[in-house]
Structure formats: C-alpha cells, structure tokens
Amino acid sequence: MSSQGHIHHPNYVQIWAVLVVLAVISVLGTFTGIRWLIVLLAFGIAVVKAYLVAKNFMHVTIEQRFVPYLLIICLAFVAVLFAGVAPDVMKHRGLFWENRAAQQAVEAGSHAAAPAHE
Amino acid sequence: MTSKPIATARTAAGLPTARLVVWWVVASEIFIFGGLLASYVMHRLGHPEWAFQAAHTNTWAGAFNTLVLLTSSLFAVLGHKAADSGDGPRAARLLRLTALGGLTFLCVKALEWTHEIREGFVLSSGGFWSFYYTAAGLHAAHVLVGMIILLVVAADAARNQELHRVECIGIYWHFVDIIWIFLFPLLYIAR
C-alpha cells in the first residue's frame, strides 16, 4: 500500500511509446556519421529517457522530497570521483609526469587499425 | 513464521519501510555502477584506439535489448498500478511478464556473447573487452537477481499478499533499466 494514497497513474503505454521512439532515434543517429551528433543524440537521449523512467515509472517526483535529493547527491559524488581520478587515469601526461605505456598503447592501436564495421 | 516487528510498520519518515529500503539500495547501487562506468569512461576517453575494438559490438542486439527492457519496465509499472487497485493476480501476471522480459534480455545477451567469444573477443582480449564484459556482466547479474525477486513477489501477489512489494521491486527493476539506458550508448553507440 503506497503512502501516497491513490496516486494518479498517467498513461504508461503512451510514455513507453515515447521511450521507444527516443531509443530508435538514438540508434538512427549512428547512421549520420557526424561524430558530435551521434554522441549528443546517444547520451542526450539517454538522459531524457532516464528522466522519463524516473519520473513516470519510479514516481520520483511525487515521492518524499528526500528521495530525489538523495539520488542527486549520489550522482554528484560519482562526478566527484570522476573529477578526482580522471586527471591521473584518463590523461596520459601532466605536470612533470607521463604514462608511457598508455601513450604507446594509443600509438600502436591507432596504427594497427582494422577497418571499422558499419 | 513470526509476525513483523512494530518497527517495520512505523513510518516516521513518511513512507513505508519497504520502499525506503529500495531507495537506499538504489542509492548504493548508483555508486557501484557509477564507479565501474566512471572507470570505463576515463579509459575509453584516454584510449581512442579502443574504437576499433568497440566496432565489433552488435548495435542491433543492443538496441533490441533496450526495447526489451523498456517494455519490461512498462509491464512492471502496470503491475504497480494493478497492485495499487488491489488486483493481486493481475499484478502477478504483469510481474511475470516483466521477468520474461528479463529472460529475453539475458538470452539475447547470451547469444551476443557467444558470437563475440567465437570471434575471439574474450574478457582478457584487451582493455575494451574487459570493461565490456565486466560492465554488461554486472548489469546482467542484476537483471538475474531482479528476475528472481520479481517471481517471488509475483507468487505472493497472486494470493493478494504483500502487494506493496510490487511497487518496490518495480523501482529496482526501473533502476536496472536506467543503467542499461546508459550502458547501451556507452558500449554500443559511442565508438
């Protein structure tokens, strides 16, 4: 029994249809061949889809207030993790240091390139 | 079977304990997947040459699985609606359909991986593949666990018992769906 009493249930099938359309668009985007567009569509749409699922299926927006706050705080901390680690792991050189093994891997990989499928 | 303690039924924070627990589980899982995916993203951005490996993933299988999970989420939330109106058997049917969606997802994944392994791409084939199998594998494990819980909750719901749990397993399942919503572009589109 939900403590929200009788919540208003939106038309879930309609929302599902929107999600499907968005998913299709994000896949079609890969055919354009324009890198920035592919990435924007893929991740931008992912964010929108996630929001729609959270709002309409998980009812996050009508929950007790602390729930969305909690989830956003979690995401913020994951962002902090990324910000603190990426300068060492994502980048392969910095102030007075370089990661030669990784640099060589990048070099070797981009030369021995197999032609990409589709 | 002992009855539930008074502590379980109290709602000083304004929502039932079962739902509260699921939200905390989701919160902690954000960190597990967040840590893994952040690590993946860092490596992927630092190793553009992984694009050549990533090209071997099957976008169509991934897209189909996305649709499968979205549909299973639909069934889960329709199950919640049924449970809310007290219709336990209908909720149970919908939860079982949700679990079927999960099973379909896992089967497609099994076929995908079998094909990729036959082509020689295994867990230790290189950085991209290690992350690919680990991330998708961790997600698949969560799908499996979710399926089991869905069926257990469905069994109770069919007898009109513990209907509040339908919403709770739904929340967990939607979370697993959201993880895939991000895994799909990460592993299949953004090459």
Place this chain on the structure above:
Amino acid sequence: MSATAVHAEPSFFRKYLWSTDHKVIAMQYFFTGMFMALVGGFLAYVFRMQLANPGQHVPGYGVVTPNEYNSLVTLHGTIMIFWVAMPMLIAAFGNFLIPLMIGCDDMAFPRINRLSYQIFFLSAVVILSSFFVPGGPFGGAWTAYPPLSAKAAYNLAPWGASVWLLAVALEFVAFLLGGINFVVTTMNGRAPGMKMFDIPIVVWMIVVASIIFMFSVGPLVAGAVMLLFDQLLGTGFYDPGRGGDPLLWQHLFWFFGHPEVYVVLLPAMGIVADVLAVFARKKLFGYRTILYTTWAVGVLSFVVWAHHQFVAGIDPRMANVFTVTTLIISIPVTEMCFVYIATLYGGSIRFTTPMLWALAFIAEFLIGGVTGIFLGSSGTDIYLHDTYFVIAHFHYTFVPIAIIAVFAGIYYWYPKMFGRMLNETWGKIHFWGSIVGFNLAFIPMFMTGLAGDPRRYFNYSQFAEQATPALQHLRMLSTGGLLIFIPFQFIFLINFFWSLRHGKQAEMNPWHANTLEWTVPSPPPHGNFAEMPTVYRGPYEYGAPGRAADFWPQNEPAYNLGGDD
C-alpha cells in the same frame, strides 16, 4: 501485531544461533569482534617481537620469515579495521542500541539483519582460512595495491590474495545489508514524539556512518571485481602493459578508504558524546552543532582521499587540491572535540570507568588529529609518507576509535546488556595499564618515523642509517609498550566473564541516564518494551533547572517536574 505475542520457548539453536532478535545479533557481532581483536592483537605481538629482536624466535610463534612478516602486518591491519572496528562500533553497538534508543521492538528487517551477521561470520571464517591456504596468506598490505596484489608471481600467494579479496568483499556485503537496516529503522521506526533532534547522538552517528559506508564502498566493489578478474581471469585492468592503470585501483580504494575512517570515527565519537553527557551530569553542548558538523564531515570525507597518494605519481596539481581539502576537514572534527570539552565545562564529573575511557578518547584522538596535519600537507608528506610517523598517526586515531571508545561503550552499556555491573576497580586498572602501554608503544614511532624508519620493513639491519642503536632502542620501547598493554586486556577479559555470573546485579538505570534503553529491564526482554514508549524531550536533559533529579528521562511526561529516581 506486537512481537511480544506469546510463543513457545525457542530451542538453544533458535534463541542464540538463528535468532532475529537484534540484541542477540548484536552479541554475535560483539563476541566475533572480540575474538578477532585477539587474533589481530596476536599478529601485532608477533611482528613487534620481530622488530625488537630481529631474527629471534618469538615465543608462541617461532621465527618470522620475511614473507610471514608481510602477511602479519597485512592481516593485522585488515582484521583490525574490517573485523574488529566495524563490527564492534557499528554492528554490535548499532544492533543493540538503535531499537532500544528509538523506542521500538526490533530492527525493521530482522531476517535481513540475521542474514547480514551470517554473511559477516562467513567472511570471518574466510579471512581466517587464508592463514591455511597453499602459499600462505596475502602479504600485500591491507591496501592491496596492484601489480603486487594482482599477480601471483609477485605476491607469492595465489590462493591467499584471492581469498583475502573474497573475505573483504563478503564483509562489505554484510555491512551494506546491515547498514541499510540501521538507516531505515532509525528513519522510520522511531517512537511517537521522537523527532529528528531528539535522537541520541550515538544513533545519529551510526546512521551517518552507515550512509557514508554505503556510498564509499560502491566504487571499491567495482574495483575489487576488477582486481579479482586481474588475479584470476587474465584481465589487465590495473596492468599498464595491457591498457590498464594501477593508479585507478589506488583511487578507487582510497575513495572508500578515507571515508571509511570516518565510518569508524563517527560511532566512536557518538559513544563518547553519550558517555560524557551522562557522567558530566550536564546537557550535551551544541547538539545541533554536532549534528551539522557531522554531516559536513561526512560530505568532506569524500573529497580528501588522494592525500594517501601524494607520492604515488598523481598529478601535483591534484595534490594541491587534496591538501587544501584535507586541511579543511580537520576543522569540523577538531570543533567536535572542543564541543565535547565544552560539555565537560561546569559539569559535575563522575570519574567512572566509562568516563575515563571517554576522556582518554578526546586526549589521545587530538594527538592523532594534530599529527595528521603534517601528513595532510603534501610537502611534509613527501618526507613522512610510508614512515612510522604515519603508523603512529593512524594508531593515535584508530586506537581511540576501535579500542578506547569501544571500551567506553562496553563499560557503560554492560549493565544493560548483561544485567550485571563490571568491577569498577579492575576497570580502572585495565584503563590505566592500557593507556600507559598504548602511549609507550606509539610515541617512539613518531620519532623513528621522523628519523626515516620506513613502514613494512621486516628488519633494518641492511640500512646503515636506520640500523643505529638509538633507533633500535626506540623500537624496543614500542614493543615494550605493547607487552605492557596486552596483559591488561586479559584483566578486562577476566572482569568481563567473571562479572557475567558474579557481578553485582544491575538495576534498570544504574547510571541515571535519560535515553530509552535505561527504561527497560537489564537485560531487556524479547520485544524490549512492554508498552511502546512516547518521547517528550531530547536525550540530554541533565541538570535541568527546577527539577529535583539531575536527569530527565525521555519518556517521562512533561508535567512530572518533581522527578523520581
């Protein structure tokens, strides 16, 4: 439906081994933790004997080989943090106190509670089994950095390394399950009238610690899976030659590792807060300040982690960032210590044994905190990293947390847990002997650390600058301190077990405290409260003006100004 419904008397198995009663589960964690403390302490005894008399036979063990030395220090650290500090502070006290202090009959999910102990017990069995596997136990330090931890060719413990990782992973699962129970029970299960700011500080602290743990352990779970795959399945997540990065492990580990110290610190400070208020007979100074500071510490603890990696090869610009955040976090923690001192000021202090331990916590922890400043600044840390200065610093924080505060809690709540009083005289002897031994053991380490003694060295005879008589005398002094500390723990154990049968019977509220656990019999019955309480005030109304008694239980209705004893 009340859980005090009458049912048949359960069998020994159901009552003590398969129970869902939070008090029984608390005792299970408690005794497991005490046992593991003996194991961890024995390991320390062995390697300290090696350091004092290198190459000599250690009574009760034998001669320590270099590999064994590495395993001894690794397992000492691992066991003390995961199988002593956490179970005692969070699981034992949390399980016992939370339902009692918030006025309900059990945890919100008793069967998950039982499961969490069972997984914890399994993890303890697994870590102990690592002593007996082929190749011996893992010796790559509790921090398990790859490539040492990832390649059996380096760590020489192919079984031990993976068994270690598995044990730690199981322990994480146990505490995730347990932690969620604590948080949800406290949020939802409170008695009518107990608002957020009426919750005793120790409960708040355990809840915040559980949340911090839940958040910080996630990325490490991912990292541990990756390490396990590197160990067993030939992946190269941390292998630079295969596209990986060992620094990633370090970051994932310390993203957990630093908040983890606050996970254990906060419950310890919570115990100290409650004990101080009761034995100063004075209202806790700045309850809300303590709470807000605790939340601030919780948040800040997530942005300081790389101060453990200043010399690992992280980008120096990030080192700057982490130095600043680390120095900032010292402020709220210090402030909490001073708030505690303010609680004492003007109080009517009773020097009971629990109070002595609580006071010692403040004094010793401040030493640990101050020495942390040198380590938090990247400049000085470059010299001090991986020296005994670090060991001394973290023992001056960890021992107050895991030993001093735990003893404060045990001496304070023993009457409630077991229905008997511990012997005060032997308690004080235990206290003084432990404090003398502890300080004697660790102060010399500040000096040997500053003189350049590296950590984790099995002996210093090959290093001319370290192999001086002066330094060796200091090392022997440290070992001597430990040898003084150990026998006093046996005094405690004798007191503990003797008092179970022969101690003075404890009344319901022997310390005249306010919190709800003192309104039920000692020990509390199954179901805790015959009638569920209603709460009328906060937990620290000691010495309230206009009242005959100097304490005011939370469940006493407001009109009863006269106060009964």
